[in-house]
Structures are given as structure tokens and as C-alpha cells.
Amino acid sequence: MTAFTLERMDSYREAEDLCPRARVSELRSFRDYLSDGNGKVALELGSGNGTLTRCLQEMGWTVDTIDIAFQAPAGVHRHYIANISEGLGFLPKGAAYDAVVSLAVLHHVADCPRRLPDILASDIAAVTKPGGLVMLQDVPAPGSLPSSRPQPDEGHFGAANTARIFANLVDPYSEPTHNGVYLEMAAIGKQLETNFSPIACFYHRCDWGFPDADVAARYVRSLFHLNMSKADVKAAINPTLQAAKTDLHLPWALDCLVVQRI
Numbered sequence: 001m002t003a004f005t006l007e008r009m010d011s012y013r014e015a016e017d018l019c020p021r022a023r024v025s026e027l028r029s030f031r032d033y034l035s036d037g038n039g040k041v042a043l044e045l046g047s048g049n050g051t052l053t054r055c056l057q058e059m060g061w062t063v064d065t066i067d068i069a070f071q072a073p074a075g076v077h078r079h080y081i082a083n084i085s086e087g088l089g090f091l092p093k094g095a096a097y098d099a100v101v102s103l104a105v106l107h108h109v110a111d112c113p114r115r116l117p118d119i120l121a122s123d124i125a126a127v128t129k130p131g132g133l134v135m136l137q138d139v140p141a142p143g144s145l146p147s148s149r150p151q152p153d154e155g156h157f158g159a160a161n162t163a164r165i166f167a168n169l170v171d172p173y174s175e176p177t178h179n180g181v182y183l184e185m186a187a188i189g190k191q192l193e194t195n196f197s198p199i200a201c202f203y204h205r206c207d208w209g210f211p212d213a214d215v216a217a218r219y220v221r222s223l224f225h226l227n228m229s230k231a232d233v234k235a236a237i238n239p240t241l242q243a244a245k246t247d248l249h250l251p252w253a254l255d256c257l258v259v260q261r262i
């Protein structure tokens with residue numbers, strides 16, 4: 001488990017300033033499943049700059065957040081600075097949520113692609129109300145697809161493309177900010193099945209939209225806190241950048257698991 005450094009946190013903020021709406025498409029699955037949050041409370045694991053937090057708030061959710069390093073995003077109800085790989089024992093006794101969510105966090109937490117830390121898995125179950133949803137969305141593990149799922153690599157949006165982008169950009173050039181372990185969400189669904197019924201497990205198509213190639217390179221360089229030169233970043237992302245009229249898109253896929261508390 002590795003925490004974010006201060007530099008890494010700053011680089012996240014720089015990326016967001018540069019292109020505030022770049023990550024909007026990553027939130028579509030949360031909008032689909034959690035559209036009505038009125039009167040409900042969600043727990044967000046690893047809130048970072050608050051990209052998902054804002055999306056939930058816009059849909060009416062009251063949000064409690066946890067992060068190992070980042071301070072509270074604006075408007076949250078409660079924020080805990082804590083390490084979720086050691087479980088959620090720091091939450092108040094009897095804490096009960098209508099939803100537990102995370103976006104792009106678990107690859108910082110897991111030691112094994114097929115399991116969440118057992119203490120985290122059992123604590124997530126303990127704090128989710130019966131009927132409540134758990135939505136976990138993260139970078140897909142390459143080569144780990146059960147045959148029951150649709151073919152992942154549709155054009156540029158599949159796991160293979162995502163794995164290629166991450167291999168080029170994150171390893172070995174970026175600061176070590178995660179374990180390099182990408183989760184097999186279907187296996188995590190199995191791990192959780194004692195307490196949760198499956199709802200969905202799918203590749204979530206997303207793409208980052210940029211006004212031009214220069215902003216794309218600067219954005220990606222900041223977000224991954226890369227030591228690479230801008231030209232090297234361009235070389236890594238250009239095979240995937242899709243020109244569409246005036247905008248540039250970097251398409252990829254995140255793996256999304258949705259389960260419901262029994």
C-alpha cells in the first residue's frame with residue numbers, strides 16, 4: 001500500500017484545473033445506478049479531489065468520504081483520513097450507508113488482483129444497509145476476463161488498450177503511487193457473494209476529452225505525475241488519441257462491479 005505524496009496531490013489538482021471536465025465520462029455508470037440520492041447517504045472510499053463526490057452530491061446524495069491523504073472535498077458530511085486497507089473500524093459504531101462507492105482507488109489498496117483485503121470486504125458489508133448498493137470502478141486487470149462477459153476490446157475501449165496506456169504511462173515512469181495490482185472485478189464479486197447479490201459487472205467505456213493534443217499531454221503528465229518529457233507522453237498517448245472534429249479523445253475502459261447487500 002502506498003500513499004499519495006504531496007507532489008502527487010498537487011499534480012492531481014493541476015490536471016483538474018487544466019481540463020476540468022476530462023473525466024466526466026468515468027462517472028456515467030454511477031449516474032446510471034445511483035441517480036436518486038435524495039434522503040440517502042453514501043460512503044466514498046478514496047475521494048481524492050472529489051470528482052465522484054461532486055457527481056454524487058449533484059444527484060442528491062449526502063456523502064461521507066475517506067482518504068489516506070486528501071482532505072475533505074467540498075460539502076461532504078463527514079471526512080475520515082484513514083487507510084482503508086486496514087478496514088473501516090474507525091467509522092462510528094452502527095454506521096450504515098445506502099451505498100458504498102469507489103473510483104480508481106482499489107489498485108492502491110489490493111495486494112492480490114482477485115481479493116480485497118478481507119477486513120475491508122467484511123467491513124464494507126457491515127456498513128452497507130440491506131438493499132444498499134456497492135459500486136467499485138477501477139482500472140481493469142489485463143487477461144482476466146470470464147467468458148460470461150462481453151468481449152472487452154471493442155475498438156479502443158477495452159482492457160487491452162487500457163492496460164497498454166497504463167503500462168506506458170504508469171510503469172516504470174511515474175512515481176510509485178500504487179501497488180501495480182489491478183483488480184479482477186468478477187473475482188471480487190465472488191469474494192463478496194456471501195453478503196451481496198450480483199447486479200452487474202462490466203467494462204465501463206470512458207474517454208478523456210481534450211481541446212488539443214498539448215493539453216492532453218500536459219493533463220496526462222500531471223495526473224500520473226510522470227517524469228517523462230511531454231514529447232514522450234505524446235508518443236505514448238498518440239496511438240490512442242482519436243481526432244473528432246475539434247476535440248481529442250483518449251478512450252479507455254474501467255472495470256465496474258455493482259452488488260447489492262442482502
Ligand SMILES: C[S@@+](CC[C@H](N)C(=O)[O-])C[C@H]1O[C@@H](n2cnc3c(N)ncnc32)[C@H](O)[C@@H]1O
Binds near residue numbers: 067069103104
Ligand atoms: C487515483 S486517486 C482517485 C481519487 C478519486 N476517487 C478520483 O477518482 O478522482 C486514488 C485515491 O485513493 C486514495 N488512497 C490510496 N490508498 C488509500 C488507502 N489505503 N486508504 C484510503 N485512501 C487511499 C489516494 O489518496 C487518492 O485520493
